[in-house]
Amino acid sequence: MRKGSGTRIPFSQHITGKHSSRNRSGQRPPALPFYPALTLTLPSLYPALGVLHADRFMPPRKSKSPPQAVSPDPSPNTARSGALRVGPAGWSYPDWSGYVYPARRSKGFHEAAYLAEFFDTIEINTSFYQPLRPEHAEQWIDRVRANPRFLFTAKLWQRFTHDSVTGTTLEDERAVRAGFDVLQSAGKLGAVLLQFPFSFHRTQENTSYLAALLKRFADYSLVVEVRHASWDFPETLSLLSEYNAGFCNIDQPVIGLSLTPSAQATSAVGYIRLHGRRYDTWFSDDPAVPAHERYNYLYTSAELAPWISRVRNVAEHSRDTFVVTNNHFQGKSVVNALQLISILKGTKVKVPEPLRRHYPELDDIAEAPPAEPTLFPLAGSKK
Numbered sequence: 001m002r003k004g005s006g007t008r009i010p011f012s013q014h015i016t017g018k019h020s021s022r023n024r025s026g027q028r029p030p031a032l033p034f035y036p037a038l039t040l041t042l043p044s045l046y047p048a049l050g051v052l053h054a055d056r057f058m059p060p061r062k063s064k065s066p067p068q069a070v071s072p073d074p075s076p077n078t079a080r081s082g083a084l085r086v087g088p089a090g091w092s093y094p095d096w097s098g099y100v101y102p103a104r105r106s107k108g109f110h111e112a113a114y115l116a117e118f119f120d121t122i123e124i125n126t127s128f129y130q131p132l133r134p135e136h137a138e139q140w141i142d143r144v145r146a147n148p149r150f151l152f153t154a155k156l157w158q159r160f161t162h163d164s165v166t167g168t169t170l171e172d173e174r175a176v177r178a179g180f181d182v183l184q185s186a187g188k189l190g191a192v193l194l195q196f197p198f199s200f201h202r203t204q205e206n207t208s209y210l211a212a213l214l215k216r217f218a219d220y221s222l223v224v225e226v227r228h229a230s231w232d233f234p235e236t237l238s239l240l241s242e243y244n245a246g247f248c249n250i251d252q253p254v255i256g257l258s259l260t261p262s263a264q265a266t267s268a269v270g271y272i273r274l275h276g277r278r279y280d281t282w283f284s285d286d287p288a289v290p291a292h293e294r295y296n297y298l299y300t301s302a303e304l305a306p307w308i309s310r311v312r313n314v315a316e317h318s319r320d321t322f323v324v325t326n327n328h329f330q331g332k333s334v335v336n337a338l339q340l341i342s343i344l345k346g347t348k349v350k351v352p353e354p355l356r357r358h359y360p361e362l363d364d365i366a367e368a369p370p371a372e373p374t375l376f377p378l379a380g381s382k383k
Contacts, residue, residue, distance in 0.1 A: 082319040084311070085151060085190070086341045087119035088333040089273070089326040092126070095292070099331040100355050116144040118350055119337065121151050121190060123324045128155035128195065131172075132179025141186050151190035152183055153223075153271075153322055160213060161196050173216070180220060190320060191269050192220040193248065198258065198283075202230035207239065214243035221320075223248050223271040229257040240266040246318075248273055249310060253282040263310035270318030272311055274299065274336065276327035296329035298359075299336045308343055335359050 091111040097103060101114060115122055124132065124140075132154065144150040157176050159168055183189035194213065200206060214222060224240060225248035240247055247264040251274045254260055276297030281289055315321040323340060325333035334355055339362075342349045348367035356362045356370060363370070 082315070082321070083149075084315045084321045084323070084344065085119070085121035085149070086323040086337050086344070087121040087123070087325075088115070088328060088337050089123040089324050090125040090328060091115055091122055093328055095330050096328075098354055099358055100334050100352055102354055110143050112140050113143040113146070114352075115334075116147040116150050118334075118352065119341075120147065120149045121153060121322055121324070123193070123322075123326075124152055124154040127176075127179065128158050131157055131175035132183075134178050134182045137179045137182035141183065141188050144188070150188070151320075151322075152188055153191040153193060153324070154180065154183070154189065155193045155195055156217070158195075161194055161200075184220065190221065190322060191223045191246065191271060192217065193223050193225060193271070194245075195225045195248075196227065198227040200226060201228050202226075202233070202236065211239060211243065214240075214245050218243065221267075221269045222246065223267075223269055223322075225250060225271075225273065227252060227259050229259050232259060237264060237266050244268075246271050249314065251275060251277070251307065253277050253279040255279065255283060261306070261310065263313040265314050265317035268319035270314035270321035272307070272314065272321075272323045274307065274323075274325045274327060274333075276332075277303070292329045295327045296332070297327045298332040299327070299339075301339070304336065304339060304343070308340070311340070311344065331355050331358070335362060338362065339365060 093100075096111075101109075101111060112122060126132065140152070144152075157172070159172055160176075180189060180192060194210075196210075210224070214224075222243070223246035226236070227250065237247060244267050246267040246269040247262075248271045249262045249264055250259060250272075251261055252258055253275075276295050276299070278294055278297050281293045281296075284294075311321065311323055323337070325337045325340070327333045327336065334352065338349055338351060342365040348365050350368070351362045351366040353371050356366060
């Protein structure tokens with residue numbers, strides 16, 4: 001905690017710029033070694049193209065020997081096989097009308113309440129763009145009350161993870177806490193996600209900044225998402241474990257020094273995020289390409305299969321595990337989240353009827369027949 005509302009926390013490098021893979025070459029760093037207490041990494045899915053050696057981005061090590069494994073704390077928060085929740089990232093998307101949500105909505109309809117009928121978690125993404133307002137948090141708690149298993153997760157305001165020039169003040173922190181504390185007091189905040197961009201490399205200064213941020217918000221269950229391969233070292237896991245923070249395992253287009261799929265567990269909270277695999281738009285600087293095209297991707301059953309094993313491995317070593325699908329365009333994240341739930345539970349699931357009409361593959365996992373069988377597919381639906 002810093003003294004004085006005007007005190008700013010320095011952040012060493014500008015991390016908001018977009019990056020292209022066209023100027024990256026060389027070799028990828030060696031695979032992460034087995035790290036008994038902290039890592040469950042499965043074989044990495046390295047791309048065929050060459051990449052830079054991540055050691056070029058690393059601060060010098062004090063010892064050639066890897067750090068000692070951190071023993072789990074034998075407390076009620078000790079990581080163990082526990083609850084598993086799967087759900088989408090966000091719920092307010094105009095393109096979900098007629099796909100996820102009914103085109104005609106009844107009076108009092110709310111997206112979060114609707115999704116809570118199908119999922120036990122949603123990741124709040126509006127908190128990334130501005131602090132969550134307490135009155136909104138109270139309303140959302142009430143909206144999902146019908147599902148007692150439901151927990152929100154929420155992204156930390158980007159000013160703390162992306163805005164490196166201006167830094168942050170205690171007033172910024174108070175604004176963030178105002179909304180998060182409402183969720184936490186109600187027992188509805190499963191985790192706070194610190195999402196860093198690809199340009200956030202592992203340097204001495206960035207590592208120190210991350211440690212300070214973890215200490216600053218230590219009263220929440222924290223999860224850290226990094227996307228650059230320079231963090232793919234045991235020291236990263238040791239740092240997160242030291243501050244009781246979870247590691248966010250991600251699926252993203254693996255371009256250059258992108259972090260590859262993993263199954264890490266460093267705290268009582270396990271976390272997985274699937275972003276889709278739009279290689280052609282992931283690092284695009286073309287203003288003619290709509291932003292949603294980065295997430296316009298539907299995973300196939302074959303692509304989901306390796307993640308089933310990873311999710312189960314993480315869940316075996318976590319008290320609470322969250323799987324979040326972020327490939328949101330036209331409800332594709334909802335499709336894949338439902339498929340994951342069905343596979344993980346080995347049962348059929350409840351499916352939103354509008355979504356089912358656009359994605360007939362959901363018929364295979366739906367627990368009930370279509371509400372209104374049709375002879376002809378809807379316009380825009382898959383055949």
